[in-house]
Amino acid sequence: MTHGVPSEITPRAVYEGRRAWLKEAAALGGAAVGLQAASGLWLSGEAEAATAAAPLVARPGVLAPLPGVRSTVAGAYAMDKVTPYEKVTRYNNFYEFGTDKEAPWHNAGTLKPRPWTLSIEGEVGKPLKLGLDDLLKLGAMEERIYRLRCVEGWSMVIPWVGYSLSTLIQRAAPTSRAKYVEFISLADEKQMPGVRSGVLDWPYVEGLRIDEAMHPLTMMAFGLYGEVLPNQNGAPLRLVVPWKYGFKSAKSIVKIRLVDKEPVSSWTKANAREYGFYSNVNPTVDHPRWSQATERRLGEGGFFAPRKTTLMFNGYEAQVGQLYAGMDLKKYY
Ligand code: MTE
Numbered sequence: 621m622t623h624g625v626p627s628e629i630t631p632r633a634v635y636e637g638r639r640a641w642l643k644e645a646a647a648l649g650g651a652a653v654g655l656q657a658a659s660g661l662w663l664s665g666e667a668e669a670a671t672a673a674a675p676l677v678a679r680p681g682v683l684a685p686l687p688g689v690r691s692t693v694a695g696a697y698a699m700d701k702v703t704p705y706e707k708v709t710r711y712n713n714f715y716e717f718g719t720d721k722e723a724p725w726h727n728a729g730t731l732k733p734r735p736w737t738l739s740i741e742g743e744v745g746k747p748l749k750l751g752l753d754d755l756l757k758l759g760a761m762e763e764r765i766y767r768l769r770c771v772e773g774w775s776m777v778i779p780w781v782g783y784s785l786s787t788l789i790q791r792a793a794p795t796s797r798a799k800y801v802e803f804i805s806l807a808d809e810k811q812m813p814g815v816r817s818g819v820l821d822w823p824y825v826e827g828l829r830i831d832e833a834m835h836p837l838t839m840m841a842f843g844l845y846g847e848v849l850p851n852q853n854g855a856p857l858r859l860v861v862p863w864k865y866g867f868k869s870a871k872s873i874v875k876i877r878l879v880d881k882e883p884v885s886s887w888t889k890a891n892a893r894e895y896g897f898y899s900n901v902n903p904t905v906d907h908p909r910w911s912q913a914t915e916r917r918l919g920e921g922g923f924f925a926p927r928k929t930t931l932m933f934n935g936y937e938a939q940v941g942q943l944y945a946g947m948d949l950k951k952y953y
Contacts, residue, residue: 662733662752662848662856683847686781689761702765703776705845707919712852713770714871715819716805716812723814724852730811731872733849733856742802742877745793752856756842758791759783763846764839764860769901769934771865775915780860781843786834789876794830798878801833802826803859803870820886826870827883827897828861829943837862837939863933863940865899896953900944901934905953 662684714724717731738755740748750758761781769775789801807823809815815822832838839860842849849855854871861868867887877883887895894908903913914927933940944952 681847683850685847686756686761686843689763689781689843689846700765700767700777701920702779703917703919708776708778708844709850709852711918713772713866714814714852714854715817716807716814716822716824716872717852718814719819727813728851728855730813731806731851731855732811733851733872736856736874738857738874738876740788740792740876740878742879743795743798744878745795746791748792755788755840755857759787759840761842766837766839766860766862767934768860768862768866768869769915769930771867771895771899771907771912773910773912773915774918775928775930776918779845780839780841781846782839782841782857782860784836785838785840785859786836788840789833789878792878794878797880798830800879800882801828801830802875802877802879802883803828803873804875804877805870806872806874821889822886823874824870824886825883826859826868826885826887828868829882830878831943832861832940835940835943837936863901863936865901867895868899898944898949898952900949900953901930902932902949902953903930904932905950 710725711721712724713721714728717724717727734752736752738748738750740750760783762783763779763781765777765779767775767777803826805824806812807815828838839862840857841854841860842857844850844853849858854869854873857873858871859869859873868885882897885895885897888897901912906912912930915930916923916925917928931937
């Protein structure tokens with residue numbers, strides 16, 4: 621089975637239900653579109669009402685649909701079976717809400733994805749402060765099915781919705797001194813109980829080289845499975861860099877800084893030997909404490925199912941290999 625178009629990912633009835641909802645919302649003249657903070661339903665008042673009995677989001681068809689999505693991604697990496705929605709939204713790493721895999725699903729209801737402002741600053745000709753409505757309109761929403769490979773050795777296949785990060789960065793007119801891009805997540809202990817813990821140095825910071833950030837595969841995601849991002853997946857906007865270990869894909873981003881020096885990410889600060897700046901998925905470079913040669917695909921057969929072979933650059937070598945031509949990937953891990 622392939623998963624190239626949204627209708628193959630989401631049961632038809634769910635899609636039709638959403639369309640009916642959209643019409644209704646339009647008929648209400650926007651009254652249904654409000655600030656839905658607590659349960660993460662950040663486009664839709666009706667959707668929140670629909671989940672009053674089950675406030676934690678873990679089934680498709682309950683969050684607001686992202687309108688205007690066109691499916692664009694096909695090719696080898698779209699042939700993998702998409703990971704069930706329940707896995708994608710209940711098995712998460714989002715340490716601002718706790719370190720257990722289900723903690724973000726349980727705790728992220730306190731995150732308020734609206735109102736939200738993203739600033740783009742640093743080595744740019746035009747510093748920007750953009751609200752969520754502007755961000756949602758800034759580029760054409762595309763559905764892209766990407767593999768996500770966590771450094772811990774598990775993986776998923778997720779139908780993200782968003783647009784290339786380059787669309788956003790170009791707006792700010794980077795200067796010639798912009799060699800790297802730093803991403804800074806929200807760190808508000810009122811909304812994020814985990815920020816009171818010392819597990820990482822908050823805020824969560826990540827970084828990319830400018831050419832990595834401008835690569836068309838690098839995505840700013842606003843949704844998954846055709847709907848706005850559930851809070852636990854990094855609402856209202858998060859990075860997705862599919863050829864790097866998952867921790868490079870920072871969630872709930874409030875600031876993007878273009879800089880001339882390599883940023884130090886939270887994970888590098890925590891343990892530079894284990895979590896390098898590049899962190900490209902690479903089956904030949906092991907984590908100091910475990911092999912990276914194989915991975916467990918979530919939703920496919922449980923803990924004892926045969927592991928999959930991990931692919932160089934997570935299967936995106938043809939697209940991104942040239943970014944690292946001539947580099948010793950054992951040194952720049
Ligand atoms: N972003 C923030 N702000 N905080 C985090 O703890 N965890 C990272 C990354 N982004 C994390 C984060 C890790 S380790 C992974 S594997 C992915 O998010 C997981 O994304 P998912 O939960 O949507 O699958």
